Amino acid sequence: xxxxxxxxxxxxxxxxxxxxxxxxxxxxxxxxxxxxxxxxxxxxxxxxxxxxxxxxxxxxxxxxxxxxxxxxxxxxxxxxxxxxxxxxxxxxxxxxxxxxxxxxxxxxxxxxxxxxxxxxxxxxxxxxxxxxxxxxxxxxxxxxxxxxxxxxxxxxxxxxxxxxxxxxxx
Numbered sequence: 001x002x003x004x005x006x007x008x009x010x011x012x013x014x015x016x017x018x019x020x021x022x023x024x025x026x027x028x029x030x031x032x033x034x035x036x037x038x039x040x041x042x043x044x045x046x047x048x049x050x051x052x053x054x055x056x057x058x059x060x061x062x063x064x065x066x067x068x069x070x071x072x073x074x075x076x077x078x079x080x081x082x083x084x085x086x087x088x089x090x091x092x093x094x095x096x097x098x099x100x101x102x103x104x105x106x107x108x109x110x111x112x113x114x115x116x117x118x119x120x121x122x123x124x125x126x127x128x129x130x131x132x133x134x135x136x137x138x139x140x141x142x143x144x145x146x147x148x149x150x151x152x153x154x155x156x157x158x159x160x161x162x163x164x165x166x167x168x169x170x
Contacts, residue, residue, distance in 0.1 A: 019152050026148055030156040033099060033143045034163040036136020039106050041167020043129055047072055054122065061119050074123050078130020079137065086138035095143035098135060106132030 021027070054071065055062040061071065082102070089098045109128030116122045141160045148156040 079134035082134020
């Protein structure tokens with residue numbers, strides 16, 4: 001029976017669990033590629049709390065709500081561009097290289113934000129973070145699905161969503 005609703009009897013879970021432990025390379029690959037999802041979740045979860053301290057450190061941010069909105073939303077703007085460019089980068093340079101570039105962009109954005117002396121640097125850092133997050137959000141599930149065995153592909157691709165949620169929890 002190809003489609004429709006199937007009853008859950010636990011055998012599928014056991015098969016997925018045993019196959020992933022017999023071939024730990026695939027499990028490590030899924031989690032290492034899903035780091036982009038973890039970074040995305042962490043970024044979305046931490047900015048609201050960080051904004052309180054940003055307002056304390058930069059009085060101009062405390063006075064201008066549009067500046068607060070820009071600091072928060074520039075990561076989303078960067079993510080839109082990163083996701084759009086991610087498809088091209090995947091085809092041109094490959095999945096693994098795209099994931100490494102996405103992680104480097106995220107790291108560069110974090111370094112710019114950590115060394116920021118003004119709100120403009122925070123905005124630039126948020127754009128870099130967004131570019132990395134957008135590229136990783138597009139590339140990670142694709143890479144995991146292409147590298148996973150067909151029997152456990154769905155479970156391994158869902159690790160990306162699990163890591164996004166885990167990052168928000170952090």
